[in-house]
Amino acid sequence: MSANASGSFAPLKRPVFAALWAATVLGNTGSFMRDVASAWLVTDLSPSPAAVAMIQAAATLPIFLLAIPAGVLSDILDRRRFLIAVQLMLALVSLSLLLLSRGQMLTIELLIALTFAGGVGAALVGPTWQSIVPELVPKSELRNAVALNSLGFNIARAIGPAAGGLLLASFGPSTTYGADVASYALVIAALLWWKRSPHADDGLSENFLGAFRAGLRYARSSRDLHVALLRAAVFFLFASGVWALLPLVARQLLGGGAGFYGLLLGAVGAGAIGGAVLLPKLREKAGSDTLVLGASIVAAAVMALLALAPPKPVAVVLLLVLGAAWIAALTTLNGVAQAILPNWVRGRGLAIYLMVFNGAMTAGSLLWGTVGSGIGVPATLWVAAAGLVVIALIFHRVKLPSGEVDLDASNHWPEPLMAEPVAHDRGPVLILIEYRVETRQRGEFLRALYRLEPVRRRDGAYAWGITEDAADPQRYVEWFLVESWAEHLRQHRRVSHAGADVQGEVLRFHVGDAPPKVDHLLSIPERMARS
The missing domain is CATH 1.20.1250.20 (MFS general substrate transporter like domains)
Known part of the structure; x- marks a missing residue:
């Protein structure tokens, strides 16, 4: 004591x-x-x-x-x-x-x-x-x-x-x-x-x-x-x-x-x-x-x-x-x-x-x-x-959350691939994640994926959705929009262990040797089209 x-x-x-x-x-x-x-x-x-x-x-x-x-x-x-x-x-x-x-x-x-x-x-x-x-x-x-x-x-x-x-x-x-x-x-x-103590600026402030x-x-x-x-x-x-x-x-x-x-x-x-x-x-x-x-x-x-x-x-x-x-x-x-x-x-x-x-x-x-x-x-x-x-x-019937989930950053997302450096203020950014799922597991997969929506939004996405391929019933694409490249890089740092667990539940439905394909699509402003 x-x-x-x-x-x-x-x-x-x-x-x-x-x-x-x-x-x-x-x-x-x-x-x-x-x-x-x-x-x-x-x-x-x-x-x-x-x-x-x-x-x-x-x-x-x-x-x-x-x-x-x-x-x-x-x-x-x-x-x-x-x-x-x-x-x-x-x-x-x-x-x-x-x-x-x-x-x-x-x-x-x-x-x-x-x-x-x-x-x-x-x-x-x-x-x-x-x-x-x-x-x-x-x-x-x-x-x-x-x-x-x-x-x-x-x-x-x-x-x-x-x-x-x-x-x-x-x-x-x-x-x-x-x-x-x-x-x-x-x-x-x-x-x-x-x-x-002064804090260094890493460019993502x-x-x-x-x-x-x-x-x-x-x-x-x-x-x-x-x-x-x-x-x-x-x-x-x-x-x-x-x-x-x-x-x-x-x-x-x-x-x-x-x-x-x-x-x-x-x-x-x-x-x-x-x-x-x-x-x-x-x-x-x-x-x-x-x-x-x-x-x-x-x-x-x-x-x-x-x-x-x-x-x-x-x-x-x-x-x-x-x-x-x-x-x-x-x-x-x-x-x-x-x-x-x-x-x-x-x-x-x-x-x-x-x-x-x-x-x-x-x-x-x-x-x-x-x-x-x-x-x-x-x-x-x-x-x-x-x-x-x-x-x-x-x-009293609306129970308070326990607060026992692990919210520390998991840092498990790999750095995004870039052909050349991207300006931090460029955006919005569209992220596409392609999954392949057996038809018999469609319902369970979608329920798990919808549990991922609040995680994406909390960490920085302002829009989110799921699409399926009309020509290929096993192909699904999760997409979400982030307002800038810098915000997406911050999103990489924000994903918690609890969020990673939800993502893990989704990934267990993905079939194939390769992980889900991830694409980062950058908006092209009109001024760039004119140059």
Whole structure:
């Protein structure tokens, strides 16, 4: 057991990871302090549940809108410089909040606009922070490094809201925003200290639009990703009710001040840390589907009990329980998403997951804020709780993927034959693969070949099909189109061992001593025909 514990913290022995991890904890702590100040300040500016929910929506909507472009940028830009630029932007946002609050010029509209700007920064930073982790630790320590990042976030969640509420109650919002500005300075200092190794360009680096399209193609063709996104969307849509209305729960139902609101959020963070510690033992006894179902029922029970306006100590305990349930669902769903994504598209795939997560949170915040304005906070919490239980039971039948397939690159495709070098931007490229199959095996062969379609599309094909020879009933040609020669060369690198297994199932029907014939046909643009 001690060896395990030692291994869990092994990445912190690496100076660069430790420095950036500590800076991230401090930066997230500052962000939680800022969010507490903004969420509480809006209740001073307007008592409307819709206005309070708009702050939550303004924070999450940019992540919904920009998650995929942010994932692409994290793959094609220098990540260190990109992170520094975004941290400077976030510092300016908090500095603006500081100056406006000190001058008592902050309005609902300005607060929402600056919260939206902060959400833009969070959208740009999220995928990039996740993407740099493999650069900081060896592959053997990667899982522990990811777990430590999750732990660090929840440490910040536990400390930040409580510290923010204390500063807010003691010194006012401007001091709280000032603490956030200072936290960004520490993050920027750590990033400047990190000397990132330059990466050589092998000529196959993706541009923004190409990488964007490749990420969307993968997401469109991955059924496992569809299931993970669906399960995440329905959970967060209903569970967001408690986050959208928590400032009003603290103030109106429980009669607390800014310090108590910060304490409630700190309890969520502390509960999340406790839940993260217990989660490995829970996973030994329950699968991913059971964990998400259990977390949904617990979160619904907490919402229903908060609607009864319990005593403050009981409310703190309920938020501790909510934190444990929240981290169980969040970690399980995020872990499934990571497990079903190959390395080459992981950043973009996780960005799509973040888009769905924040889109559900945004839609939920707007929904529950509007409902709360009509029927009141307690009734809205009961409706959200009942909806969460019903939806969890319905979608429990849609099983999450196990994520146990081997997605490492197989590198089993031979290099394509070329009479002369082909320009990387030449395209589209038509690939033809000719099979010979005995007539009696036609049905089994075609069923196996159709299972290959999503594999081709995920790895880069934008069109795919099968043809048969009218003159030769044993001759079949699989074809697919790739947008450029460079994209087809990338496709060679993307084929996973799991994809190779599907191809192996197809190849067992091919008869003859020679392997299937493969042709690469290049499009001839009109300008070449005229020359």
